[in-house]
Amino acid sequence: MPLYHTEDQAMLADTARQFMADEGNIAKQLRHFRDMDCKDGFGHALWKQFAELGLTGILVGEADGGLGMGHVEAGIVLEEIGRNLTPSPFLTSSVMAATALGAASEDLKGRYLPGLLAGESVFAVAIDEGPKHRPERISARAERSGNGFKLSGKKAFVVQGGSADMLVVAARTAGSDDDDAGITLFAVPKDAAGMSMEVVRLVDSSQGAHVTLDGVQLDADAVIGEVDGGRELLTQVLNAGRIGAAAESIGVAAGSFDMTTTYLKQRKQFGKLIGEFQALQHRAAHLYSELEIARAAVIKAQQLLDAGSEKAELMVSVAKAKAGKTAGLAVKEGVQMHGGIGMTDEYDIGLYMKRDRALAEFMGDLYYHAERVAQISGY
Amino acid sequence: MSDPDSFRAEIRAWLEENCPAEMREPVRDEDDVCWGGRKFKFKNEAQKLWLERCAAKGYTVPDWPKPYGGAGMSPAEAKIWREEMNRIGARPPLSSFGIWMLGPALLKFGSEEQKVHYLNQIARGEVRWCQGYSEPGSGSDLVSLQTYGEDKGDHWVVNGSKIWTSYADKADWIFCLVRTDKTNKYQGISFLLFDMESPGVSTKPILLISGNSPFCETFFDNVKVPKHQIVGDLNRGWDVAKYLLGHERELISGAGGNDRLNTIGAFAKRNGLEDPLLRAELAMFDVDALAFSAMGEKFLDEIKVGKAHPAQPNMMKYAGTEINKRRHELLMAAGGSAALEWESEGSNGGSKARSWLRTKANSIEGGTSEVMLNVISKRILDLPGA
Numbered sequence: 001m002p003l004y005h006t007e008d009q010a011m012l013a014d015t016a017r018q019f020m021a022d023e024g025n026i027a028k029q030l031r032h033f034r035d036m037d038c039k040d041g042f043g044h045a046l047w048k049q050f051a052e053l054g055l056t057g058i059l060v061g062e063a064d065g066g067l068g069m070g071h072v073e074a075g076i077v078l079e080e081i082g083r084n085l086t087p088s089p090f091l092t093s094s095v096m097a098a099t100a101l102g103a104a105s106e107d108l109k110g111r112y113l114p115g116l117l118a119g120e121s122v123f124a125v126a127i128d129e130g131p132k133h134r135p136e137r138i139s140a141r142a143e144r145s146g147n148g149f150k151l152s153g154k155k156a157f158v159v160q161g162g163s164a165d166m167l168v169v170a171a172r173t174a175g176s177d178d179d180d181a182g183i184t185l186f187a188v189p190k191d192a193a194g195m196s197m198e199v200v201r202l203v204d205s206s207q208g209a210h211v212t213l214d215g216v217q218l219d220a221d222a223v224i225g226e227v228d229g230g231r232e233l234l235t236q237v238l239n240a241g242r243i244g245a246a247a248e249s250i251g252v253a254a255g256s257f258d259m260t261t262t263y264l265k266q267r268k269q270f271g272k273l274i275g276e277f278q279a280l281q282h283r284a285a286h287l288y289s290e291l292e293i294a295r296a297a298v299i300k301a302q303q304l305l306d307a308g309s310e311k312a313e314l315m316v317s318v319a320k321a322k323a324g325k326t327a328g329l330a331v332k333e334g335v336q337m338h339g340g341i342g343m344t345d346e347y348d349i350g351l352y353m354k355r356d357r358a359l360a361e362f363m364g365d366l367y368y369h370a371e372r373v374a375q376i377s378g379y
Numbered sequence: 380m381s382d383p384d385s386f387r388a389e390i391r392a393w394l395e396e397n398c399p400a401e402m403r404e405p406v407r408d409e410d411d412v413c414w415g416g417r418k419f420k421f422k423n424e425a426q427k428l429w430l431e432r433c434a435a436k437g438y439t440v441p442d443w444p445k446p447y448g449g450a451g452m453s454p455a456e457a458k459i460w461r462e463e464m465n466r467i468g469a470r471p472p473l474s475s476f477g478i479w480m481l482g483p484a485l486l487k488f489g490s491e492e493q494k495v496h497y498l499n500q501i502a503r504g505e506v507r508w509c510q511g512y513s514e515p516g517s518g519s520d521l522v523s524l525q526t527y528g529e530d531k532g533d534h535w536v537v538n539g540s541k542i543w544t545s546y547a548d549k550a551d552w553i554f555c556l557v558r559t560d561k562t563n564k565y566q567g568i569s570f571l572l573f574d575m576e577s578p579g580v581s582t583k584p585i586l587l588i589s590g591n592s593p594f595c596e597t598f599f600d601n602v603k604v605p606k607h608q609i610v611g612d613l614n615r616g617w618d619v620a621k622y623l624l625g626h627e628r629e630l631i632s633g634a635g636g637n638d639r640l641n642t643i644g645a646f647a648k649r650n651g652l653e654d655p656l657l658r659a660e661l662a663m664f665d666v667d668a669l670a671f672s673a674m675g676e677k678f679l680d681e682i683k684v685g686k687a688h689p690a691q692p693n694m695m696k697y698a699g700t701e702i703n704k705r706r707h708e709l710l711m712a713a714g715g716s717a718a719l720e721w722e723s724e725g726s727n728g729g730s731k732a733r734s735w736l737r738t739k740a741n742s743i744e745g746g747t748s749e750v751m752l753n754v755i756s757k758r759i760l761d762l763p764g765a
Binding site: 002003004261264265272273275276278281282284285286288289290292293294295296297299300301314315317318319321322325366369370371373374377378379 | 455458642644645647648652658659661662663665666667669670671673674676677678680681684686691694697698749751752753755756759760761762763764
């Protein structure tokens with residue numbers, strides 16, 4: 001399959017670009033909800049508009065009422081989210097939780113998918129237990145209890161956890177902390193007795209929740225997929241999140257880059273447009289080159305994932321690492337090339353820097369994924 | 380393409396039947412590469428057979444039209460061809476500047492007679508070409524070239540010299556930039572083709588830091604070039620030259636190389652890999668290198684259907700050569716003192732060290748990295764005054 005968008009995908013990109021620029025732009029969404037100190041950090045009205053376009057169900061199978069599309073298409077939406085820094089539950093709900101629910105029982109699907117498709121529900125995914133992405137290590141435990149399970153443990157920095165109607169929680173039903181086997185995924189409703197949260201505001205105005213599970217009693221039908229055999233499904237959820245975050249990073253990088261090259265063509269110093277200086281031209285050209293390469297890595301990984309290729313695992317990590325590294329370069333060069341105004345809150349470029357930092361950390365940073373590339377490659 | 384699966388099956392079966400086992404081994408030495416031409420000596424029967432079989436089917440240049448020696452494959456078919464070649468690790472049957480550089484320029488700018496004549500020779504590996512571009516006084520500022528062709532009615536008389544002419548001493552013909560109007564810098568250059576055995580042509584290899592001499596100085600002393608051996612219009616050779624440079628840059632970038640699933644870290648591990656910081660550098664490199672190989676694939680997909688920015692080969696050249704230099708720096712570090720060996724048989728004649736030194740030219744030849752960044756700034760980013 002060629003590494004560019006099909007005609008249908010290009011049409012979706014046009015729609016998503018227009019929608020996000022009109023409705024999801026920085027003034028209407030990020031700044032608006034940040035400045036009113038919104039608890040959720042995003043707009044429920046916008047989430048409804050996502051649903052009206054069908055986007056909330058982009059990865060949900062057609063038989064379940066979704067669009068039945070793939071990671072290339074989800075990535076198209078995420079790139080526009082990144083470009084506009086649009087706060088939304090799309091990545092956690094429509095990409096990650098939807099991937100988990102794809103393997104759920106009809107009962108669970110019936111309980112949760114209609115709310116997602118209607119843009120009424122928000123989901124979060126609770127995997128990590130510390131400040132760094134370490135999904136290999138799951139300590140939270142689910143003991144058999146009565147007809148179901150009792151969950152205990154802690155989950156850290158659960159993105160949008162405080163706004164979620166349901167959390168997909170990875171817990172250990174067997175084995176020790178670092179075992180591959182013995183993982184089970186659960187759908188935990190927000191009002192489950194014994195679950196408490198402390199919500200913290202992060203640098204990019206998003207929220208992360210520290211979740212404490214203190215003997216949370218769940219019925220057996222809260223299990224998503226197989227008991228003890230959840231590692232494979234967890235990996236699918238992680239890969240969906242990683243490649244989704246990589247696509248969003250591409251949007252952040254592209255938005256920051258466009259803003260910066262525009263500025264290079266407007267700002268005058270020493271009687272010249274600063275874009276005339278070769279010192280800046282070469283840095284901008286290098287950044288362009290990195291951005292093109294990162295984009296290629298991301299679409300390659302998306303296609304491999306959609307094709308179910310065994311090479312996807314390696315390429316997803318390459319894509320997440322490369323996209324994060326490139327977006328990091330884009331925002332740092334962006335602030336520096338804007339000079340003093342790049343440091344002001346009034347100017348948007350700094351918002352790109354903040355979002356990039358949070359996205360880089362989400363689902364594993366450059367170092368985590370470079371390590372994975374080494375391990376998958378056998379060294 | 381009627382049906383990709385049956386086309387793939389057909390190619391796969393043909394390769395299975397026709398690609399000799401020796402031609403599925405990795406290229407180890409320079410003489411494993413088949414360059415063709417009047418002076419070329421085949422290393423073995425398999426190399427000769429592989430070239431002949433491919434040439435008979437048009438597979439040395441699969442996406443060229445059939446009347447010019449190709450197989451007339453569509454972009455999608457050519458991609459399947461490459462994938463199937465990579466799958467069995469088949470060596471290219473023929474490598475040549477004729478295929479990579481002159482051919483595309485002739486396809487765009489050549490007359491019908493020129494296409495039929497020269498392209499078929501290239502496709503069959505009968506004539507080996509070299510490139511007469513740089514001059515001692517014209518490096519990055521190529522358009523300042525001074526080699527002059529004086530109009531003598533039915534021919535030009537060419538005087539001057541070229542430098543960094545790759546394999547000039549092994550080539551049969553040269554495609555050469557010659558000034559035909561001294562009053563017009565850009566529109567005073569013509570793109571001429573001539574035989575390296577013409578009276579007045581001489582070459583002198585240049586010894587490089589690698590200890591090898593892939594490049595020559597080339598001298599023209601009253602060389603007669605018939606008028607029909609011009610490509611494109613008189614004094615409009617710069618258009619041909621720039622178009623060809625795009626292909627040269629694409630070539631040097633390494634796009635379309637094998638799917639590098641063997642990461643450099645996996646390779647280095649064979650010598651033992653005990654330094655955690657070196658391992659980390661290798662992993663960071665592999666992220667960039669694997670991402671770039673996706674870029675190579677994307678670039679080829681896009682350029683074949685006109686989706687790539689016309690100046691994109693400059694980006695590819697910049698990024699690809701910088702990656703390749705980094706690769707060889709890391710291979711040297713991973714190899715330790717053993718990689719310093721210069722002559723021994725065990726080191727294959729010092730191939731690691733010599734290859735490492737060779738890569739330093741990558742970001743100079745065909746336009747320096749700095750020139751590439753200038754071109755990206757101007758043509759892609761549209762920055763002011765660039």
